[in-house]
Amino acid sequence: MRSALNTALIVENVSKRYLIGHQSGQREQYPTLRDVIAREARNFGRRAADFVRGRQIVQGDEIEEFWALKDVSFEVSRGKVVGIVGRNGAGKSTLLKILSSIIEPTTGRVRIRGRIASLLDVGTGFHPELTGRENIYLNGAILGMTKAEVSRKFDEIVDFASVDKFLDTPVKRFSSGMAVRLGFAVAAHLEPEILVVDEVLAVGDAEFQSRCLGKMHAVATKENRTVLFVSHNLQAVQSLCDRAILLDTGRIVMEGGTQQVVARYLSAGQYGSQPSNGQKAWSVKTAPGNAELKLTAVRVLSPNGEPSGTFVSDCDVCVELDFVAREMNARLCVGFDLANAEGITLFRTYQTDLPPERWPPIKIGHNSWRCTIPKGLLNGGEFLVSPRIGIHNIAWLVHEDAVLRFQIVLRHGVSPLWNSLTEADRPGLVAPIFDWQSVAH
Amino acid sequence: MIEESIIEPGRTKRYYWLELWRYRELFRVLAWRDVSVRYKQTVIGFGWALVRPFLTMLVLTAVFRGVAGLPSEGSAPYALMVMAGILPWTFFSSALSDASNSLVTNTNLISKVYFPRLIIPTAAVVVSFVDFLISFAIALALMAWYRFLPGWQILFLPLFVAIGFLASLGPALWITVLNVKYRDFRYVIPFIVQFGLYISPVGFSSNVVPEQWRLLYSLNPMVGVIDGFRWCMLGGQSQIYLPALWLSLAITAFLLWFGIRRFKKMESGIADLI
Numbered sequence: 173m174r175s176a177l178n179t180a181l182i183v184e185n186v187s188k189r190y191l192i193g194h195q196s197g198q199r200e201q202y203p204t205l206r207d208v209i210a211r212e213a214r215n216f217g218r219r220a221a222d223f224v225r226g227r228q229i230v231q232g233d234e235i236e237e238f239w240a241l242k243d244v245s246f247e248v249s250r251g252k253v254v255g256i257v258g259r260n261g262a263g264k265s266t267l268l269k270i271l272s273s274i275i276e277p278t279t280g281r282v283r284i285r286g287r288i289a290s291l292l293d294v295g296t297g298f299h300p301e302l303t304g305r306e307n308i309y310l311n312g313a314i315l316g317m318t319k320a321e322v323s324r325k326f327d328e329i330v331d332f333a334s335v336d337k338f339l340d341t342p343v344k345r346f347s348s349g350m351a352v353r354l355g356f357a358v359a360a361h362l363e364p365e366i367l368v369v370d371e372v373l374a375v376g377d378a379e380f381q382s383r384c385l386g387k388m389h390a391v392a393t394k395e396n397r398t399v400l401f402v403s404h405n406l407q408a409v410q411s412l413c414d415r416a417i418l419l420d421t422g423r424i425v426m427e428g429g430t431q432q433v434v435a436r437y438l439s440a441g442q443y444g445s446q447p448s449n450g451q452k453a454w455s456v457k458t459a460p461g462n463a464e465l466k467l468t469a470v471r472v473l474s475p476n477g478e479p480s481g482t483f484v485s486d487c488d489v490c491v492e493l494d495f496v497a498r499e500m501n502a503r504l505c506v507g508f509d510l511a512n513a514e515g516i517t518l519f520r521t522y523q524t525d526l527p528p529e530r531w532p533p534i535k536i537g538h539n540s541w542r543c544t545i546p547k548g549l550l551n552g553g554e555f556l557v558s559p560r561i562g563i564h565n566i567a568w569l570v571h572e573d574a575v576l577r578f579q580i581v582l583r584h585g586v587s588p589l590w591n592s593l594t595e596a597d598r599p600g601l602v603a604p605i606f607d608w609q610s611v612a613h
Numbered sequence: 614m615i616e617e618s619i620i621e622p623g624r625t626k627r628y629y630w631l632e633l634w635r636y637r638e639l640f641r642v643l644a645w646r647d648v649s650v651r652y653k654q655t656v657i658g659f660g661w662a663l664v665r666p667f668l669t670m671l672v673l674t675a676v677f678r679g680v681a682g683l684p685s686e687g688s689a690p691y692a693l694m695v696m697a698g699i700l701p702w703t704f705f706s707s708a709l710s711d712a713s714n715s716l717v718t719n720t721n722l723i724s725k726v727y728f729p730r731l732i733i734p735t736a737a738v739v740v741s742f743v744d745f746l747i748s749f750a751i752a753l754a755l756m757a758w759y760r761f762l763p764g765w766q767i768l769f770l771p772l773f774v775a776i777g778f779l780a781s782l783g784p785a786l787w788i789t790v791l792n793v794k795y796r797d798f799r800y801v802i803p804f805i806v807q808f809g810l811y812i813s814p815v816g817f818s819s820n821v822v823p824e825q826w827r828l829l830y831s832l833n834p835m836v837g838v839i840d841g842f843r844w845c846m847l848g849g850q851s852q853i854y855l856p857a858l859w860l861s862l863a864i865t866a867f868l869l870w871f872g873i874r875r876f877k878k879m880e881s882g883i884a885d886l887i
Contacts, residue, residue, distance in 0.1 A: 288618075
């Protein structure tokens with residue numbers, strides 16, 4: 173036997189195929205009635221044939237196979253915490269769904285040793301009409317806890333979510349943040365041998381996120397608990413995981429120590445290894461986002477509007493986000509994370525950090541917003557821009573990692589001594605210049 | 614001892630029924646959820662389970678007795694005979710429509726958590742069953758009103774209730790899986806329910822069906838169930854036509870077997886199709 177007894181999970185050549193349909197020749201936005209009727213008539217014939225043969229109905233008239241996962245194999249030892257990283261659409265969620273038995277692989281095999289529980293969403297199955305108390309029991313049962321187990325941990329759950337005043341209020345009256353807190357609180361008290369977690373830290377406010385991270389840490393470091401963790405929060409992955417797996421277009425690109433995998437993930441981006449020209453644009457079809465909003469381009473520019481991949485630290489760096497909005501949402505937050513080459517986030521910024529009267533107005537249609545990073549702040553080195561657009565405390569619309577990189581040459585010192593330093597000599601994530609004075613006591 | 618499970622394409626769970634039993638807690642909770650939200654934010658709440666069958670009874674009695682002048686069974690009051698048909702019919706029709714939409718309405722659950730999917734439509738049938746138990750009060754009230762005392766046959770009622778339960782579950786499971794794949798069935802169900810009310814002996818006694826058609830008529834599994842209900846509730850006034858009963862029972866059993874088989878076959882693909 174290849175697998176020793178201390179293996180919790182063995183994934184062998186797992187692949188998953190989907191059929192996806194395209195609408196051929198329907199690029200124009202307003203087709204005529206005649207086109208629609210002709211197309212519907214054609215599609216009806218095909219759908220009827222599919223029905224008779226008992227096959228799945230796929231919308232569109234060009235059907236192609238799409239492999240969400242292709243020949244994925246790995247093993248996880250008991251008690252290890254493994255992070256799975258990759259861009260949107262790399263197959264992370266598909267993999268987790270297969271591991272949780274929600275969907276079946278097309279080929280391959282997974283062997284699981286021990287009780288597995290999965291947490292792919294917070295507050296799964298919450299019913300808006302039921303009260304907080306009732307939903308705790310409902311959600312607990314859905315996640316596989318017995319009634320006795322939930323009762324035993326009830327106070328802890330309520331305490332963690334801090335919703336004690338609203339226990340007998342229907343969840344539909346909860347704020348979205350409260351519902352998310354309650355959902356995570358229930359899930360955090362699961363005690364399976366193997367836990368599969370998807371992106372749960374990407375919701376809620378910062379304070380709650382750090383509490384979740386703390387709880388995840390406690391869960392992960394408990395004896396003999398095996399955890400598979402998917403997240404875009406690379407810092408969370410780095411602090412929680414012993415090992416990491418990098419997925420790209422359904423295949424495993426790299427498997428190994430978390431630091432190396434994260435570094436590889438950040439460096440092997442869509443732009444390959446060439447130096448960036450300071451822009452990244454998407455076509456309408458591939459643009460990240462949803463029907464409400466799509467991100468169409470990200471640029472880093474000098475203050476005079478020149479896109480570039482390299483800047484000197486004594487001038488401002490501007491980050492521009494182009495997006496197309498189809499709906500107005502007062503809670504829309506547009507921003508980005510700036511991380512260094514090691515994946516450590518220096519800061520996150522949103523337009524909503526400003527007082528409301530200074531928020532740029534959102535227009536239906538094309539928007540182009542600019543954020544200025546002041547000179548004399550960034551240290552020398554490589555930086556990565558990760559656009560973050562979301563509805564405050566509710567959902568992410570765009571959450572793309574490291575779509576753009578740029579280089580800073582450190583030269584903002586005005587002192588003759590500073591100028592003699594090379595960038596490598598200045599430690600720290602940032603390199604600001606502060607005021608110094610002598611004080612008389 | 615560490616339990617080992619294997620996930621493979623096309624692998625039906627070896628311990629399918631055992632696993633179902635292990636998830637009984639979730640089944641209980643989901644059924645409880647559906648029952649408790651059914652009449653949330655309504656004024657008369659569970660009163661709806663009484664009002665609807667009662668009004669149906671009045672209308673059907675007026676139409677089939679008053680207008681059409683059809684005979685009752687023996688000397689039993691017509692309204693009571695109609696009620697004995699409405700109870701199982703309402704149960705069947707609401708179970709069929711709720712269960713067949715249940716997987717689609719629980720999409721968020723199905724795409725995020727694993728559990729034996731059979732739980733969801735079955736829990737939906739339980740909700741209709743609770744309604745059925747409540748509306749049974751109308752039958753009791755009618756019996757009191759007519760001072761009608763049922764005979765020893767009433768002891769067999771639970772048997773027919775169970776048959777009614779299975780008769781709705783079988784077709785419901787089948788249509789549920791079809792509905793996941795082809796949403797057309799969402800529009801087929803109201804049709805079945807609407808027609809079924811007239812082709813099943815709800816507003817009239819199945820004795821009015823000509824003798825030579827009787828066996829063919831009993832291909833409808835609800836005929837056996839409704840006749841059984843009348844036999845139990847109307848004491849000696851109703852005669853049971855045995856060949857028809859056996860035929861209905863056989864069809865119920867077949868539909869149940871077929872429904873479960875189809876469901877098991879589709880089960881692993883539900884999350885992909887929904």
